[in-house]
Amino acid sequence: MCRWAAYTGEPIFLEEIVCRPGHSLIHQSHGATEAKSAINADGFGLAWYGEREEPGLFRDILPAWSDPNLRSLTAQVKSHLFLAHVRASTGTATSRNNCHPFAVGAWAFMHNGQIGGYDSFRRDAEMLIPDHLYPHRKGATDSEALFLVALGEGLAEDPKGALERATAAMEALSRSKGAAPHVRMTVAFTDGRRLYAVRYATDDAAPTLYHRWSETRAGRAVVSEPLDAGQCWEPIPPGSFCTFDGTGVRVEPFVPRCRSRGAVRRRPAA
Template structure:
């Protein structure tokens, strides 16, 4: 599966997290320590916020370790809120449109995990989207589709509720297809103001998630620590919803919306 890192705080150079640390995201792209696969070479991406409401976006299909442009950008770009992702595909071609993060207006989203039995429920989930949201579909991944489900469920006004209801739609579609629901969802997303993250799985093996303070009062949320000898990393428990703002961090319980699951026979 994938590795990712996100930051919120005073503006820092992207390299401080993505390329410079001893176990940076680029190091994790070829030598992850807490992932199912140590190699995450199926593309990478960055989304960062600056003076405009919409994030900048840079994605490519090269392995992160082999793209000199990525290192150059990270040395020059400063941001107070950014998301970075290295991909290990669990489905979907290696294409730029399938690389994370995905963006929609001011929102950015990235994911580590997968929807089990995706090909059996993909059509039903796509058909459940409103026309306006479906028209945003560019790639073929389950991750992008889950992001669109969140948008369809009111992401702009209710972030936690949108993820909860989107999760419920996936589980309900699995039930209707006659397959055991299987979802691994460790994700981060932002509107340029707050940074949210979720750690959830339908089994006991939710992909890892950590937070830590960064210098100047900033905070990171990551798939795995990028500097194990520096900083105090807090493991986020499964079934958690994290929100980071300039005022602090909250961690709340997370579960699928029960009102939709109740209609499943």
């Protein structure tokens, strides 16, 4: 499975999360310790916020450890909020369009996990994406589809409810046409102001997720696995929806209610 890290707080160089720590995201790309696969070599990506409302994006298909452009960029770019991801494909092609994070307008989104048997109901999942959002469907992953369905469910007005409804719709398809495990995921997404994260699974094997506030940086990292040994990383329990806003952390239950496809709420075109 993929590995990812997110940061929100006072601006820092991206390398402080992506490259410098002893178990940085680049280190995890070839030596993950809390993932099904230790190697995450199917591409990487960054989304960061600066002076504009929309995030900057940098994605490529090389293994993160082998791209000097990634190290150079992270050493020069500062941001108060960013997402970083290294990919281990669960079946779709290694291409830039399939690399996380995904972005639409001010929103950026990344995912680790799987929706069981996605290939067998991919067409059904695509039909859940509203027409006005379908032009943003660039790749073939379940992750991007989940993001676009959540946007259609009202992510901007109701982040938790929209992602619950989108996850429930995907879970229903997996249960009817796919395979177990139906959903295993951690997700991070943001509108450039608040950072949200989710840990959820339909079985007892939800991917790991941690967070830690740094007084030195005056910011918070949210990660698939700790970046440094010996530091106090707080695990996020399964079935959780987290909102990170400044120094505040709110953790709520994340409870998708699996429904039939016909019951999925469809929002009008913009």
